[in-house]
Amino acid sequence: MPFIPHTEQEIAEMLQAIGADDISALFEEIPSHLLANELTGVPEGMTEMEISRLMHARAAQHPQSVCFLGAGAYEHHIPAAVWEITTRGEYYSAYTPYQAEASQGTLQLVYEFQSMMTALTGMDVSNASMYDGATALAEAVLMAVRGNRKSKSRKILMPTTVHPTYRKTTRTIVQGQHIELCEVDYDPATGVTSLEAFKEKAGDDITAIVIQQPNFFGNLEAVDEITDWAHENNILVIAVANPLSLAILEAPGNWGSAGVDIACGDGQPLGAPMSAGGPYYGYLCCTQTLVRQMPGRIVGRTLDQDDKEGFVLTLQAREQHIRRSKATSNICTNQGLVVTASTIHMSILGASGLEKAAAACHANTMALVKQLSQIEGVDCAFESNYFHEAVLKINKPAVEVLVALAEKNILGGYDLSEAYPELGSAILVCATEMRTDEEISAYANALAEVCA
Amino acid sequence: MPFIPHTEQEIAEMLQAIGADDISALFEEIPSHLLANELTGVPEGMTEMEISRLMHARAAQHPQSVCFLGAGAYEHHIPAAVWEITTRGEYYSAYTPYQAEASQGTLQLVYEFQSMMTALTGMDVSNASMYDGATALAEAVLMAVRGNRKSKSRKILMPTTVHPTYRKTTRTIVQGQHIELCEVDYDPATGVTSLEAFKEKAGDDITAIVIQQPNFFGNLEAVDEITDWAHENNILVIAVANPLSLAILEAPGNWGSAGVDIACGDGQPLGAPMSAGGPYYGYLCCTQTLVRQMPGRIVGRTLDQDDKEGFVLTLQAREQHIRRSKATSNICTNQGLVVTASTIHMSILGASGLEKAAAACHANTMALVKQLSQIEGVDCAFESNYFHEAVLKINKPAVEVLVALAEKNILGGYDLSEAYPELGSAILVCATEMRTDEEISAYANALAEVCA
């Protein structure tokens, strides 16, 4: 029997010990009219050889396209060591480390992860992960509402330069708690959110603002002045940042004169393959002041009976299994294994490796933008500084252009027309360190053909 | 620096401790005119991202053909668990277990491997592996020559139904030691070696004979009567057997009334992917009498100071590192990691799983032979019992037929015309448990087209 080790003899012995005639007797408490008929929607079982054949065939249905698509998920190089170690049974098949003494591997690793994330973001503390960047932002908003004692409004300013599905997800998650998410428009010339725009929407009591850096368009927001303005007005600041960009760009903990209050984002660029959308993980960091508002697991260093160092889950009184309806969040299972991969990834690359990777992404995207924008009918959408991702306007409908490129096995970018109709036909493009000069030129040639 | 952890400061400290001005001073004993110029045949180094791109491209140059080719290397299902565990660093990156106490993982595993191979072959002892099946046969011949004290001739009877490159390899390896390898022809009607044929070549002093079961054609040799005849004449018997076949066919240890003296073969069908020819491993088993003639590593069970069970390399006095020019063989490094995989493979499948796999191979090959031999111009070459591999005669040149099939992404079989010109145009075909009914029919259709 697949995955079941019982022999006939053992089954008999076990039933006898139980005092049951057969296995069905164990289900006698279920009203018999409720017992299920044979399943019809589940096919017959397959051997590993058969499922392997099927999955290889399914995977082969996906053409190996050259990816210039980012928009929140990026194709980066991941050292082979990362997932070979991550999928070791001892990491892969362990549970949440409730029994600390039997889980020092995972616990120490998470402590190291927290340390790395605080180093990267310049914040005081990090938790052990949220589901993804979008839910991390939603939880950051909830934290801010709990944490900003000076504000009563439950009103959050959210620039439209924040990732569209991050905004949608946040809306879904915070909507039950009477929080107002108030959108702030960007400057159509620069593609960034001016301080004026924030001020306009501000009114007199704002709980928190969100800033994404680089923003969804890849453009660089004036984070220092916005942060300082917010703090002057008792507004908490939530930063959303691609953690790989933080190898080069200023850490949220250093924005303005005091740094932001909460920083979050998606850890995918740090060691998670694109894998059709997940699993990735959300990172969530904050100031020491807000630590008790943190959702999710946090690992702390402590001592054992012999005063030897060790690691445990800590501040559990914030969590659902202790605090139940008063918990900071309902999160229980998080994205531990991806955090494992990410921690190993960061260790192997180090800050200098991440810096080189990030710089290469930026340089490649610049090269791409330069070539593409030379094509007749293709133009840069914005006049501003950007990092590693940029918006191009095209003289033909983006959706058609992208389909034509896809047929040439080029994923040409993200179609902005649905989320940002005001941009007309526009796409968001990205060339990571994985892209070669030849691929960039091939894209330019293909786009020139398509636009001709 | 790739894979080198030294910082500038450390280098300076280390040189100072050594008392050398710079690293080149460490090479001062090399006559300076011998110092090498810059290498010209080695390209510049590549990052992992670059080599990964290259290797993916190289691998993609191999079309995924449907394989009906066997001839000593077979496409079998290997559970995913096998290589995931085998490539764990603790197995992958350990050395030969010289320090037994720090190598109990590998040592116990090899002891279990030896136990499994003796169970499968019905022999008393097994070593820890030879390089492959061909070299295992060569070493078996050398063992027999050392072990058969009653014979002086150093003459070995070798049927031509033994794998052609096994015979060649054996010749290469034993040629320096004045051993005569005397070929015995097969019966052209049955494709097996008759006892008469052995007797004809025998003369009065033969050291050993070799029998491959199933033989290279897939046919079943009359192993019982040949073994008994050999033993009656003080001839040692060396069996070559596909170990997967031993899940179904009689174990060499039970051939005839006393069983063979040495059994060997290639372990590839037990968990090694085809991987372009290796690494596989040779297994080598023998009777208790011959154990001190064994080449290679052998693991034994013993006790530690507290009488706890443990495992060590044993009978090392046979080996080159102790006995030097008097050793039983020069073998040192063997195929440990593949043995690791194979041991896990056998554990997961068990005897019943191997039996089902072997039976499926046989049934598939029978189905294939049935369909192919119905094609006009295609016929079975031999009238005999076969297992899992069979010879077909074709009315067109085999080489052309195989090329035509290859263009349809079918590896149609092994061209026998070079090794067995007397067969005319003939191919050896095999359909393992991996082949589906659809693939078998597709082959039949393709061959019908090609032969039409």
Add this chain to the structure above:
Amino acid sequence: MLIFEHSKTGRNGAPQSPKQKANVDDIPASFLRKDRAALPEVSEMQAVRHYTQLSQKNFSIDTHFYPLGSCTMKYNPRACNTLAMLPGFLSRHPMAPEAQSQGFLACMYELQSMLSDVTGMAAFSLAPMAGAQGEFAGVAMIEAYHKSRGDDGRKEILVPSAAHGTNPATATMCGFSVREIPTLDNGDVDLEALKVAVGPETAGLMLTNPSTLGVFERQIETIAKVVHEAGGLLYYDGANLNAILGKIRPGDMGFDVIHSNLHKTFSTPHGGGGPGAGAVGVAERLKPFLPLPVVTKEGENYRWLTEKDLPQSIGRLSAFMGNAGVLLRAYIYMRMLGREGMVRVAEFATLNANYMMAEAKRRGFELAIPDRRASHEFIITLKNEARDLHVTAMDFAKRLLDLGYHAPTTYFPLLVPECLLIEPTETEAKEALDGFMDAMQQIREEAEADPDLVKGAPYTLPVKRLDEVRAARQLDLAWKGNEVE
């Protein structure tokens, strides 16, 4: 030793990043980082060695029997991992065109169908990324449903006292208030109390069945009737379907919405804390509210349903589409089990739990609910041992670690004093179950002879018992020697 303590300035895993740093001079200095982040600087080998050694400090399914109740620590077939990580899946961008994603979409569509079949629900969304998010989606749908009907006064979610902490926490997150319903000694919900509690305020009841006490809720049909008649909906916390797979379907019991923890019943690994997947299934009337995206099939083609298709959807729960890789693992596992394998999971998970329970009884342990059939799990209470020997459930748990067994869930459900919630799962052999019970018996003997021995455990692990109070009081959450020299 922390990875940071292996760090030396200038060390790195050189082949893992471009050889030269590209120019980023176009970015004004004000945007740039001033100091390099204090990440560890180690060689690739040092990282490999460090994290390989660390891994060995974990208990896991691949190394130990791990009967952690409510967590379903069963074997994670390696094929699920290998096949879900085929390059064709890993390299797929989440927003790759549907035309180039048919293989993946086919798997997701079939996974939705299989889940619908085994649970008896009308439709599934795979969006939720863990059980708790599945609960969130479910409760948000309940809210959306009432709202859509103009039924605005339903502000309360009922939760049995035995419920998992995520249930009340989720209800709060969705803006509901929580009312607890007591549980009877026999493990059933207190029906009378429920009847008193329901009313026009009732949005719904969240129920786990078999409950977290490890018994089947026999009055489920009556409960459903009571809640439905009051206008509420019935939520099924399907974190653990292991005991009912192919035996009884939540849809048939009357549930309106359910989440299923694919990382439990469907054997995707727990990964030391995740990721999971908390697919959510609904009865017909809740279909319009399903979270996005959902996969649909049109002719031979698969495509995502979006806001345009489901305008009443509660919306998105993630940036893309949930934990795709986890969903693939569950898909592969379900296909390997097949319909016949599903039932067997329930049968043998139940057999193992009942056998252990019988053994526990025979060996003189007190059961929380002695006279019922266990489902996939059961509870021992060590209140006598705690009272007479001053050895607690936690002491037993720690001592078990020494004897090579991961501890069961301790102190949950909160109702049962000094409890161990034991879930063996179907993939464990009888020897493991017997070995565990032998260990329990040994510990009790040790507790009688020398209670300090047990109270001082564990002794054989990388650390002795850790001071959790100190951890919470003297917070040390990140390495502060952060200045890499």
Add this chain to the structure above:
Amino acid sequence: MLIFEHSKTGRNGAPQSPKQKANVDDIPASFLRKDRAALPEVSEMQAVRHYTQLSQKNFSIDTHFYPLGSCTMKYNPRACNTLAMLPGFLSRHPMAPEAQSQGFLACMYELQSMLSDVTGMAAFSLAPMAGAQGEFAGVAMIEAYHKSRGDDGRKEILVPSAAHGTNPATATMCGFSVREIPTLDNGDVDLEALKVAVGPETAGLMLTNPSTLGVFERQIETIAKVVHEAGGLLYYDGANLNAILGKIRPGDMGFDVIHSNLHKTFSTPHGGGGPGAGAVGVAERLKPFLPLPVVTKEGENYRWLTEKDLPQSIGRLSAFMGNAGVLLRAYIYMRMLGREGMVRVAEFATLNANYMMAEAKRRGFELAIPDRRASHEFIITLKNEARDLHVTAMDFAKRLLDLGYHAPTTYFPLLVPECLLIEPTETEAKEALDGFMDAMQQIREEAEADPDLVKGAPYTLPVKRLDEVRAARQLDLAWKGNEVE
């Protein structure tokens, strides 16, 4: 516990074989097995758990510093494994048509070229499956060469007393007799003795340089001259090129034939005993004798050379083409290192060895060859400790295990009493080297204070010191409870 002891009749890894056993009734019963082989019958999880736990009982590069002299235990980059195991390589049948194997053949061809370049030889064959088989091929070529010239009287191979055991064993296997040449105290070959030994019987001399004593043979040009003038050929045992890579080439030193252990210098893993690859390179005059197959390039295409191309070849050494997967790993590693990386390997392997040697001296250990530069390795002799404290090199070795270091090679080369041959390799950081020397110093202090402590080591491993004599006397080579109940 052995895997057999987890076995129960009827258990199995069901999804791993066809569901039903196909009919094999066409095969007469006399050919069929009567009893099922007594392999273990366990579940997949039991096998996974057993072999995962077992693995943790090994020391390895991925877990420990492993300065095993002559074995070059350096980091095995994980990319080499991952990329060599791409399905496109794994699923390639060894006899797949050349037209469908160009990717693989290109790698092999380039590997041959790179090896020729770093060794200064005219051509390479990748056929040999380990160092010893490479030696076999080399010596067989020497024999074939002399024979081809009708020079039949050369029956002797000369081997320095410091040589690795495979050298004399190989010579014997090829049918030669072996004559040992003494080694001087300074590690050089005794040139006078060599001059006396050479003559018309001399087929060749097998030499390792740097020698197994860890020093560079300075008289190599004279030695080459002496041997060549006597009509013999010069064989280079290139098991360890780590100290000379890109620094000096065996071809330039005058060697006629060389094997290279790719599983050492080129970092393919040792796998707990193998597999390896012992590629063999030759000077121009030995090219016709290379073992088969060899890859050649014609225009843009690669193909195998066969017997037809090389009729004088010594022949085949394996059923197919050697350890292809190992060769791929070496190829990937060499491409990652590149030309600049090659030299660095030699430099830092040498730096590490000389640093440790200097540290050993500073800490009062006696060096076997105190006044020379070390190459990639060096030797400590503990003869004083053995004499004065009765603590042997083996005792030191075992105690090192307790302290978390794999022991160096003990009692090899045989010339040096109570020796430890220490090879740190270039991939170890200074901390590891210092830690090891600290441990050595600690052990000597322990030996002075309490010799029995050291003699009783190890204490912290899965077993204490094992009885090797018992193992050899009471042979127990296979589990004999073989009857699975």
